[in-house]
Amino acid sequence: MPELAISAPDGSHFEYEEVKTAKGAESLGSVPILIWDKLSAAVAFYGSEDTITDVLDGTSLRVSFQNIARRLKIAGKTDEEIADSMLKFRPGKRVAGATTPASRAARQAKAATEKVGGDSVEKLLAMIAEGKLSEADIQALTA
Numbered sequence: 501m502p503e504l505a506i507s508a509p510d511g512s513h514f515e516y517e518e519v520k521t522a523k524g525a526e527s528l529g530s531v532p533i534l535i536w537d538k539l540s541a542a543v544a545f546y547g548s549e550d551t552i553t554d555v556l557d558g559t560s561l562r563v564s565f566q567n568i569a570r571r572l573k574i575a576g577k578t579d580e581e582i583a584d585s586m587l588k589f590r591p592g593k594r595v596a597g598a599t600t601p602a603s604r605a606a607r608q609a610k611a612a613t614e615k616v617g618g619d620s621v622e623k624l625l626a627m628i629a630e631g632k633l634s635e636a637d638i639q640a641l642t643a
Contacts (some may be wrong), residue, residue: 504532506583511541514583519569531569531578533562534586546590555591564589 508514516533536542543552555561565586574600612621627633
C-alpha cells in the first residue's frame with residue numbers, strides 16, 4: 501500500500517482497508533484507517549478518559565473512521581486528506597433523540613421494503629398521501 505506523508509500519532513498507525521458503499525455492493529477501494537495500539541496513547545491524543553468512555557458508549561472509532569473515509573473517497577479526496585480528517589475527528593457524546601411518529605413510520609417503511617419490495621410499499625404510502633386510503637381504511641387493515 502502507498503506510504504502516507506502524514507504520520508499517525510504515537511501509539512497508533514494507519515492500515516489500509518477496503519471500504520464499500522451501496523450496502524456493501526460497491527467498493528471504493530482501499531483507504532487509510534487510523535488504528536490505535538495503546539489505550540493510554542488514545543487517551544492522551546483525545547484529551548481525557550471521558551472522551552474514550554464516550555466512544556465506548558457510542559459509535560466506535562473504526563466505524564467513524566470508515567464513515568469519514570467513505571464520505572471523502574466519494575468526494576474525490578486523497579488518502580492524505582482522508583488520514584488528516586481522521587486525525588482531526590473528535591468523538592462526541594451519544595445523544596438519543598425522542599422518536600416521533602414520522603421517524604417510527606420511516607423505520608417501519610424501510611423494514612417493510614426489505615420484506616415485500618420497495619415498489620409495493622411506495623404504492624401503499626402514495627395511496628395514503630393522496631387520500632385514497634382513509635384513516636378508517638388503515639384502521640381496518642391493522643385491526
